[in-house]
Amino acid sequence: xxxxxxxxxYEDTDAGGVVYxxxxxxxxxxxxxxxLRDVGINQSELAEKDGILxxxxxxxxxxxxxxxxxxxxxxxxNVEKIAGASIIMRQEISCGQIDLAHLSxxxxxxxxxxxxARLSDNVKSKLV
Amino acid sequence: xxxxxxxxxYEDTDAGGVVYxxxxxxxxxxxxxxxLRDVGINQSELAEKDGILxxxxxxxxxxxxxxxxxxxxxxxxNVEKIAGASIIMRQEISCGQIDLAHLSxxxxxxxxxxxxARLSDNVKSKLV
Amino acid sequence: xxxxxxxxxYEDTDAGGVVYxxxxxxxxxxxxxxxLRDVGINQSELAEKDGILxxxxxxxxxxxxxxxxxxxxxxxxNVEKIAGASIIMRQEISCGQIDLAHLSxxxxxxxxxxxxARLSDNVKSKLV
Amino acid sequence: xxxxxxxxxYEDTDAGGVVYxxxxxxxxxxxxxxxLRDVGINQSELAEKDGILxxxxxxxxxxxxxxxxxxxxxxxxNVEKIAGASIIMRQEISCGQIDLAHLSxxxxxxxxxxxxARLSDNVKSKLV
Numbered sequence: 128x129x130x131x132x133x134x135x136x137y138e139d140t141d142a143g144g145v146v147y148x149x150x151x152x153x154x155x156x157x158x159x160x161x162x163l164r165d166v167g168i169n170q171s172e173l174a175e176k177d178g179i180l181x182x183x184x185x186x187x188x189x190x191x192x193x194x195x196x197x198x199x200x201x202x203x204x205n206v207e208k209i210a211g212a213s214i215i216m217r218q219e220i221s222c223g224q225i226d227l228a229h230l231s232x233x234x235x236x237x238x239x240x241x242x243x244a245r246l247s248d249n250v251k252s253k254l255v
Numbered sequence: 256x257x258x259x260x261x262x263x264x265y266e267d268t269d270a271g272g273v274v275y276x277x278x279x280x281x282x283x284x285x286x287x288x289x290x291l292r293d294v295g296i297n298q299s300e301l302a303e304k305d306g307i308l309x310x311x312x313x314x315x316x317x318x319x320x321x322x323x324x325x326x327x328x329x330x331x332x333n334v335e336k337i338a339g340a341s342i343i344m345r346q347e348i349s350c351g352q353i354d355l356a357h358l359s360x361x362x363x364x365x366x367x368x369x370x371x372a373r374l375s376d377n378v379k380s381k382l383v
Numbered sequence: 384x385x386x387x388x389x390x391x392x393y394e395d396t397d398a399g400g401v402v403y404x405x406x407x408x409x410x411x412x413x414x415x416x417x418x419l420r421d422v423g424i425n426q427s428e429l430a431e432k433d434g435i436l437x438x439x440x441x442x443x444x445x446x447x448x449x450x451x452x453x454x455x456x457x458x459x460x461n462v463e464k465i466a467g468a469s470i471i472m473r474q475e476i477s478c479g480q481i482d483l484a485h486l487s488x489x490x491x492x493x494x495x496x497x498x499x500a501r502l503s504d505n506v507k508s509k510l511v
Numbered sequence: 512x513x514x515x516x517x518x519x520x521y522e523d524t525d526a527g528g529v530v531y532x533x534x535x536x537x538x539x540x541x542x543x544x545x546x547l548r549d550v551g552i553n554q555s556e557l558a559e560k561d562g563i564l565x566x567x568x569x570x571x572x573x574x575x576x577x578x579x580x581x582x583x584x585x586x587x588x589n590v591e592k593i594a595g596a597s598i599i600m601r602q603e604i605s606c607g608q609i610d611l612a613h614l615s616x617x618x619x620x621x622x623x624x625x626x627x628a629r630l631s632d633n634v635k636s637k638l639v
Contacts, residue, residue, distance in 0.1 A: 136544060138405065138537045140398035142452045147394055148311045149280035153522045156277070160520060171581065183276045186316040193310075193369075196398045197555065264416060266409045266533065268526035270580045275522055281394045288392060299453065324526045325427065404567045405540070408533035438577075439532045444570040497577075 128205050129162040135198045145193035151228050152186065155218050158202035159232070162216075166253045177247065178239045184213070185233040191226050198222045206254050212236045212243040214254065256333050257290040263326045273321035279356050280314065283346050286330035287360070290344075294381045305375065306367045312341070313361040319354055326350045334382050340364045340371040342382065384461050385418040391454045401449035407484050408442065411474050414458035415488070418472075422509045433503070434495045440469070441489040447482050454478045462510050468492045468499040470510065512589050513546040519582045529577035535612050536570065539602050542586035543616070546600075550637045561631065562623045568597070569617040575610050582606045590638050596620045596627040598638065 133154055141147040163170060173179045194200060201221050208215040213235045220228040238244040246254075261282055269275040291298060301307045322328060329349050336343040341363045348356040366372040374382075389410055397403040419426060429435045450456060457477050464471040469491045476484040494500040502510075517538055525531040547554060557563045578584060585605050592599040597619045604612040622628040630638075 134541075136537070136541050137397045137399070138403055138540065141393045142396035142398070142400050143308075143310075143393065144398050144400075148314070149277045149284070149394065152277035152280065153520070156522065157518075157520050180271075182271075182318075182321075184318055186276070186314070186318075188314040188316070190310075190312055190314075262413075264409070264413050265525045265527070266412065266531055269521045270524035270526070270528050271521065272526050272528075277522065281392070284394065285390075285392050399564075399566075404570070405533045405536035408536065412533070436527075438527075438574075440574055442532070442570070442572040442574075444572070446566075446568055446570075449566075 128203050129158070129165060130201060130203050131158050131161045133157060133200050133202070135194055135196055135200060137196065139194075140196050143193075145195055146198075148188075148190060151188060151190070151194075151220060151230070154200055154202060154220060155230050155232065158204050158218060159216060159234075162204045168250060168253055173250070179244055179247075179250075180237050180239070180241075181214075181234045182237055182241075183232060184235045185231075187231040189229040191228060194220070194222055194227050200227070207231070209246065209251055209254055211245050214246070256331050257286070257293060258329060258331050259286050259289045261285060261328050261330070263322055263324055263328060265324065267322075268324050271321075273323055274326075276316075276318060279316060279318070279322075279348060279358070282328055282330060282348060283358050283360065286332050286346060287344060287362075290332045296378060296381055301378070302367075307372055307375075307378075308365050308367070308369075309342075309362045310365055310369075311360060312363045313359075315359040317357040319356060322348070322350055322355050328355070335359070337374065337379055337382055339373050342374070384459050385414070385421060386457060386459050387414050387417045389413060389456050389458070391450055391452055391456060393452065395450075396452050399449075401451055402454075404444075404446060407444060407446070407450075407476060407486070410456055410458060410476060411460075411486050411488065414460050414474060415472060415490075418460045424506060424509055429506070435500055435503075435506075436493050436495070436497075437470075437490045438493055438497075439488060440491045441487075443487040445485040447484060450476070450478055450483050456483070463487070465502065465507055465510055467501050470502070512587050513542070513549060514585060514587050515542050515545045517541060517584050517586070519578055519580055519584060521580065523578075524580050527577075529579055530582075532572075532574060535572060535574070535578075535604060535614070538584055538586060538604060539588075539614050539616065542588050542602060543600060543618075546588045552634060552637055557634070563628055563631075563634075564621050564623070564625075565598075565618045566621055566625075567616060568619045569615075571615040573613040575612060578604070578606055578611050584611070591615070593630065593635055593638055595629050598630070 207217045218230040346358040463473045474486040591601045602614040
């Protein structure tokens with residue numbers, strides 16, 4: 128399991144006094160990017176050398192409690208499933224002991240023409 | 256069914272050349288707000304007079320094709336289900352004949368202490 | 384003078400209950416894009432055919448009064464000055480009779496290597 | 512001089528392949544918030560106890576070079592001037608040896624009715 132932390136700033140909040148719902152997807156993507164960086168998958172390199180891109184196909188977002196200004200969010204990221212041309216990641220966002228949001232994100236592997244592409248064994252081995 | 260349209264500007268796109276995935280949730284919320292305004296539900300008034308707020312509890316987002324800079328997005332919004340203290344809305348985002356994204360959004364009705372609150376008959380009657 | 388209008392949604396506000404300061408730059412850019420579209424300057428076409436891009440070099444932003452949720456913002460856009468390879472635009476954002484923000488934006492004309500490029504007579508004639 | 516660093520993620524970029532111009536104001540505000548936190552000024556506390564808010568009145572933004580995806584931005588923040596009811600901060604954003612953007616931000620101190628309020632000696636002493 129991979130963990131990283133991000134602070135909530137004014138830009139993330141809305142007039143309801145809490146984090147705007149779409150912004151949980153921003154925090155989640157920062158966490159996935161850091162996860163991939165940490166396991167040695169460089170998305171820019173993958174695109175240039177192998178012509179392989181990761182694109183989000185499906186997001187399921189459960190909002191349990193609202194995050195607020197100045198909160199330090201902790202995000203856990205797990206690879207739940209690896210298929211031939213897609214990955215499902217599970218992410219949990221919390222603040223201290225409080226469970227705030229859960230996400231399930233399906234990411235497809237595509238070539239530069241946006242057609243499904245198989246994940247290479249090299250990439251797969253880093254994700255397991 | 257309610258429809259409204261929004262243009263894609265630079266702010267909505269990312270370095271992949273397409274609309275950033277979290278921003279579909281922004282377009283969807285603009286559309287839900289316009290829907291509520293059109294059926295005569297004023298969220299600020301509801302909050303002040305009745306102490307009732309709508310909060311998003313769950314989002315399911317399917318991304319089919321990417322939207323791009325300058326696209327005029329068309330968003331259809333339907334109330335799929337009304338329960339005692341929640342509403343499920345279904346939204347479809349397209350550009351011309353191209354189907355881009357589908358969302359299902361569960362919205363809870365809460366009081367100012369964030370406890371579940373029943374939808375009034377007046378509000379319900381406007382949503383049907 | 385060119386005018387266009389945009390509604391303030393939750394995404395534009397912050398926990399202070401007003402429009403987040405950076406978002407005035409988003410509204411201003413939407414207005415400049417609509418201005419260019421209306422005078423017949425297609426930025427994508429300019430980039431593809433002539434290899435010419437517009438990039439913002441300087442912004443001066445004066446914030447007079449805060450905009451709030453549901454406000455309908457009115458934005459006036461004027462070309463203040465056209466030089467060989469740059470344009471200065473002046474923009475005013477208001478809501479009803481209330482003056483909210485003023486911007487002065489310097490836009491440079493560059494080629495695909497980001498070197499200054501002269502504005503063509505055709506483009507200049509549309510801006511005057 | 513205060514320094515902090517922030518990574519550029521997809522959310523910060525636009526279809527031009529670079530950081531969207533309004534987002535430099537987001538990075539700058541994160542840096543000002545961290546600066547205030549580090550010198551012991553808690554904005555939420557200031558608001559609750561003293562009824563004092565900081566609001567941005569003017570921003571001058573110079574864009575020198577574009578930041579790109581994955582760049583680690585370094586932001587220097589200095590208090591340039593302290594007046595009775597306002598502060599001017601100067602901020603410089605760079606990546607490695609490359610100077611990207613300069614900002615000058617005038618922040619006013621106001622009471623809860625948005626009228627100018629004097630900075631307390633306690634707050635002033637922390638800013639010098």
